[in-house]
Each structure stands twice: as structure tokens, then as C-alpha cells.
Amino acid sequence: MSAVNTPDESHSAVASSAPDALPYFDVAVVGAGIHGAGVAQACAAAGWRTLLLEQYGEAALGTSSKSSKLIHGGLRYLENFEFSLVRECLLERELLLQNAADLVKLKTFLIPVYRSSKRSAFVIYCGLLLYKILTGWRASAIFKWRSASAAKQLYPQIEASNLVALLEYRDAQTDDRKLTEAVLRSAETFGAEVKFDFNLARAEVSGNQYLLYREGEDEPYASCRCLINAAGPWVNRVAEKVETKPAQIAVETVQGTHIILDLPAPPACIYCEAPQDGRPVFVLPWYGQTMVGTTEKLFSGDPADVAPSEEEEKYLLEVYNHCMNTAVVANASEEINESHIVERFAGLRVLPMAAGSANKRSRDTLFVECGLKASSANEMPGYLAIYGGKLTAYRKTAEKIQQRLRAVLGDNAGAVSTRDIRL
Numbered sequence: 001m002s003a004v005n006t007p008d009e010s011h012s013a014v015a016s017s018a019p020d021a022l023p024y025f026d027v028a029v030v031g032a033g034i035h036g037a038g039v040a041q042a043c044a045a046a047g048w049r050t051l052l053l054e055q056y057g058e059a060a061l062g063t064s065s066k067s068s069k070l071i072h073g074g075l076r077y078l079e080n081f082e083f084s085l086v087r088e089c090l091l092e093r094e095l096l097l098q099n100a101a102d103l104v105k106l107k108t109f110l111i112p113v114y115r116s117s118k119r120s121a122f123v124i125y126c127g128l129l130l131y132k133i134l135t136g137w138r139a140s141a142i143f144k145w146r147s148a149s150a151a152k153q154l155y156p157q158i159e160a161s162n163l164v165a166l167l168e169y170r171d172a173q174t175d176d177r178k179l180t181e182a183v184l185r186s187a188e189t190f191g192a193e194v195k196f197d198f199n200l201a202r203a204e205v206s207g208n209q210y211l212l213y214r215e216g217e218d219e220p221y222a223s224c225r226c227l228i229n230a231a232g233p234w235v236n237r238v239a240e241k242v243e244t245k246p247a248q249i250a251v252e253t254v255q256g257t258h259i260i261l262d263l264p265a266p267p268a269c270i271y272c273e274a275p276q277d278g279r280p281v282f283v284l285p286w287y288g289q290t291m292v293g294t295t296e297k298l299f300s301g302d303p304a305d306v307a308p309s310e311e312e313e314k315y316l317l318e319v320y321n322h323c324m325n326t327a328v329v330a331n332a333s334e335e336i337n338e339s340h341i342v343e344r345f346a347g348l349r350v351l352p353m354a355a356g357s358a359n360k361r362s363r364d365t366l367f368v369e370c371g372l373k374a375s376s377a378n379e380m381p382g383y384l385a386i387y388g389g390k391l392t393a394y395r396k397t398a399e400k401i402q403q404r405l406r407a408v409l410g411d412n413a414g415a416v417s418t419r420d421i422r423l
């Protein structure tokens, strides 16, 4: 046993007992979802040797292909006073519209307001005004109030009985899986190594590095100075595999289901209020068909087993039939039923444990770290875990992590900011 195979002395002041010729990385990232891809991109662009490990054979098979696919500020988070989160997401939306123009598209969004709606048209109008202010009053933040009769003419696909008004605004939509794949390709062009079918079994301490073991193998695959846990709903399972026993945040995983219907795409992204409980549900265009989601159902099993339930599908069909004029959409005199579902999928939100509805919980991204303070940097390996977060803000999240790692890994001449990287 001898010193770790570390080309740059400044990265490993403490000698360790890792085997010779073991590949060394400044950063190893666990998980090829949007966060793992984003962190790998930011770290590789910073000039650090970066490794990304993914248990499955492809990227984005976890939550990052199961989202509502919106690149948005999150209008409804204004109700929870999450102004800084909404502003951050809106700014990221603007950046993505510029840097990923083929993948992220500005779309018209509609909010029909009925006599029975929980929020009045005036309250939503005020929310949209605030949304525009938080965007920095940009042209993309245009919004309009439509009377019920104007709405009926413009959007006959929307149910018009008891309609009071319709609010129209703009936000963006993407294909989450393609976006994740594009970020990962970008990470690779900056030199990141991506290893699929690599289930991280354990991260053992060796001096100020971790030795990374693949499930079923006795010898370590590589060593790293800093380990980033971007395992989404598996985050605490991965934390358990880390020898330094990092702190964990107590979380709940909340399942969200979407269904895809073999019906023509709606004319815009429609923000509906579920008649059953007033929750927001989107009816969205998706590759020429209609996607409806999402639900909120507590889930406590293995994240790999999450799947839509019949009850959730029924709930989503009820919302669709409540909001849409099926006679116009599908030439159908009867309600749309299960026979129209061509695809269904469920993903897991990671939310801090708290009382009350998941809908009301903060969507802020939380971090747990150790070994990243300048004072302890040379004594132990660095670890950082990501809890929760938004697809929309992945770049900002990765940038924050990259800044935290600087204390340990230092700066490199020629580092590139992800703000300037086109996808």
C-alpha cells in the first residue's frame, strides 16, 4: 500500500493507503439524474477530474424522466411566500431558454377560473403580476385576463360551464430526460467519466479520500477527494454506504403520477384545480398527445418500485373530465376513461419530514456536507448530499455545490462557468 495516485499534490496533502494505480478523481458523483449530470458538468467545466456513477444502464431513469417537465418559477409557490425560490427558478428559466433553446421552449399557460374555484381570478392576476416582477419585467412574462366569453371562443377545448374568467401567461416546458442526457453529454465533453451499471456499494475512508466500491466487487474501482450524493429519492440509502456516517435529513418521499392520453394535444399548458381537493393538476401537450399530472401520495418503499396506482389514474381522469370539453377535444359524448391511457409513470419528490400537506411544503433544495470547511479539508474526504430540488434550478444547484468544493479543490485557470455553456 502506498500514497494515492494523485497527479496534483495540492489535492491530497495527507498520504493515504489506497492501492497503487487506482484511478483518482477530484469529484465522484453518485446518480445520473439531472442533479448528478449538472454537478458533473459544473465540476468538469471547473477543470476537476470528475467521475459520475449510475446504478442503471442509462441516465434519467429515476425522477428526472418522471417530472411534469416544466421549466418554471412555480406560480403556486408564491402562496407559500417562497419568493427567492421562485425568482431563482425564473432566472434559471431565462438562462435555459437561451442556452438550451432546442430543449426548453416558452409555452402559453392557461388558468381557467370557475365559480367553484378555490382562488379568485383577481388573486391569480395579482400572483401573475408578482411573477412578472420576479422575472425582472421581461417580455416573456406577458400575461392576460380573458373574459369567459372570450375564453370560450379562443379555447373551446376548455370546459366553459360556470367559467368566470381565464388567465393566460407564459412559462416553459422541456423533455426532462433529453435535458438530462444533454447535460451529461456536455459534462463528458469537459472530460467527465461516466460509468453506467455501477451501483455504489460503499465509500470507504482512506486518508482524505474515499475508495469507491461497486456492488459485488471486492476491490475498489477508484478513489475520490470529494463525494457528491445526487441519488434523489435514494439519497439516504446512499448516505448509509458512506463510512464517515454523514448526517441525514429526515425526508418523506411523495409519489407523483402522470398519465398520457391518446387525445390531441391541448392548445396550451392548462393549470387545473382538482375538483376533489383543490390541488393543482396540469393538462399538458406532450409529443402530439395529452399528459395529465400530478398526484401526491406518500410512498415508503424502495424508490425502484414506485408505480402509478389505479386510484391515482382515476383521480387524474376526473380532473381531466372536469376541466376539458371532451365533446370538442375528442368528439366524445362520454367522459374520457382508462381506455385512453397509453402510458403512465410515477416519480418521487423528496420533501423534508413535516406535518401537513405535501403541496404546502418548501421546494427548496437542502444540502448536507462534511469535510468541506477549509479547516478540516485536509483531514477527511469531502461529502455533500442533495435533498429535493427542482429540475428548473439544476444548474444553480450545481453551481452552489461547485462553489462549496472550491475550498478543498481550489481554482483552475481556464475554468468555464455553466452560465456560458450551450446545450
Ligand SMILES: Cc1cc2nc3c(=O)[nH]c(=O)nc-3n(C[C@H](O)[C@H](O)[C@H](O)COP(=O)(O)OP(=O)(O)OC[C@H]3O[C@@H](n4cnc5c(N)ncnc54)[C@H](O)[C@@H]3O)c2cc1C
Residues within 6 Å of the ligand: 030, 031, 032, 033, 034, 035, 036, 053, 054, 055, 056, 059, 060, 061, 062, 063, 064, 065, 066, 067, 068, 069, 070, 071, 072, 198, 199, 200, 201, 230, 231, 232, 233, 234, 238, 255, 256, 257, 294, 347, 348, 349, 386, 388, 389, 390, 391, 392, 393
Ligand atoms: C412528480 C414530480 C413532478 C415534478 N415536476 C417538476 C417540474 O415540472 N419542474 C421542475 O423543475 N421540477 C419538477 N420536479 C422535481 C424534479 O423532477 C426533481 O427535483 C429532479 O428530477 C431530481 O433529480 P435528481 O437528479 O435529484 O434525482 P433522480 O433523477 O432520481 O436521480 C437519482 C439517480 O441516482 C441513481 N442512484 C441511486 N442510488 C445509486 C447508487 N447506489 N449507485 C449509483 N446510482 C444510484 C438513480 O438510479 C438515479 O438515476 C418534479 C418531481 C416529481 C416527483
